[in-house]
Amino acid sequence: MTDHDQARIEYSESGIYTKTVAALAVAASRRDSRAVFLVSGSVYLVVYLVTVGDLSTLSGGWEPFTIRVAEDLSRVFARVGFFRFAAIAVVSIGPVVYLFSPGNALVAILLAGLVAGNVALTYLGFVQPRACGLESSTGVLGGIPALLSGAACCGPTILLVFGVQAGSTLITGFQLLVPVAVLLLLGSLLIVGQQVDPSLL
């Protein structure tokens, strides 16, 4: 038995968590999968910040680079909705306006990291000699619920878009969108992680 065979046996007998960590380590070590991770994570980060209203563009306007900081920085801990936190600065540059909320940014980075991990591992599954199947790519769909969690001052934005009337049950459901997204993304990461065999890469 070669060392390679021994490694494959040990890998196949390891747990789902260990396999996922090993797959992520491989993803981090390869330039192509790192690029996939960064691009997909950045795209999700931007989309999430847009859907929750923190990132927007001026309609036909253009502003020089400015930062306006809130007077009461304790607002950084203020919750303004379900997994939504107050902004403490407005950053304007050119046509882009960013409401900087550290809480929202942390949630966005967490979700974007999980989505990017899913995409990167799915990519590795495709490029390894024995492809693990298309179904693993559906894991990134777990990031969609969080994109629906954006809210106006009162009520979820998505309901405004579609003109749907919210009952108390629906509003309660909206509280769960971000945690559900995190759980789905973690679950799918573990699933796709065990389908990537580092020894094949």
Added chain:
Amino acid sequence: MTQYVTRRAVLAAGVASLAGCLGRGPVGGAVNPSSTTPDDGTGLDGEPPKGNPGGPPTAQDRLPLPGEPSSLRDRAVSGGPPKDGIPSIDSPAFVATDEASDWIDPSDPVFGLATGTETKAYPQSILVWHEICNDVVDGTPVSVTYCPLTGTAMGFARGETTFGVSGRLVNNNLIMYDRATETWWPQVLATAIPGPWNESPPIRSLREFRVVWTTWERWSTVHPHTKVLSRETGFAQRYGSDPYGSYNPRRGYYEPDSTPLFVSWGEDDRLPPKTVVIGTRAADGAAAFEKNALREGRRIEGNRGGSQLVATYDPHLDTGYVYENPSRAQFEVRDDTFVAESEDSFTAAELPLERTLAFDAMWFAWSGFYPETTLYD
């Protein structure tokens, strides 16, 4: 629900004077271009209610409620943000008209307040993010409030306390709370109801005053020296955007046929849900005048629970005023004036009658709160 309103109206009839016109306090809503006097304010120097020390001053008479106070609490829903998640403006700053004109479009809505010595405009684009501005006008502590979901801008005396946003809604309408007693005060109802932070407050109504919904162009033309609520609120917010849609032009949530965001209590489909009416309510009942009809007719005779009314249209501010008219006095509309039988002319805001508090509201909200309302369209 209907029976409750009726019963209250009967009980109140013996003491009925209008909660909206108990006197003339130091703060009033907008007036005509030449007037510098307050109008249909309730008087803002009332006493805090007994058993509610430190709370906001209340009116002598109680406004009608669409049910038992406790039932209103049960029908309250979370809008999403927690208590003070939508932050009230507690230290407002003001700027001059020329500075404000740099960032307010002429057709953007503002909520105007004119008193003997002060004239202020509160841009909708700012209040949509805060809903409450705790201010001092002519030395009187007041709160100018705005609920975007019901399209209602209203002013209240606040005494030594301030109002905050509870995060809960009734019939899509903002439930305010006062920070001294933590009592819930639904904005349109302007009356205390039990809530989780104060289970048994005295059921009293706030002292309220008129805030005029108009546009920046109209307000600044009529009041060129008005002060304008500054965007420097101390909060990090993007005031150029409206999360619900647009009033200039009317889009999104504000379109007349669009659906209310939360379950509406109004089942009256005589008008599309977001149609703007100018409503007046008092212990004797409620009446609503469709704003478009008032624009066209300039004057509409009406009735509120047996009280004869006349509504007038002010083309300068594109708003309406409602008066009690027990003698059924007649006024002929000539251009922008109202001419009495004596041939004396009056502006829409200055008829020689007792003005009663009236304000703009979306029809679904008005008819939901006051299902027995009369409607003139």
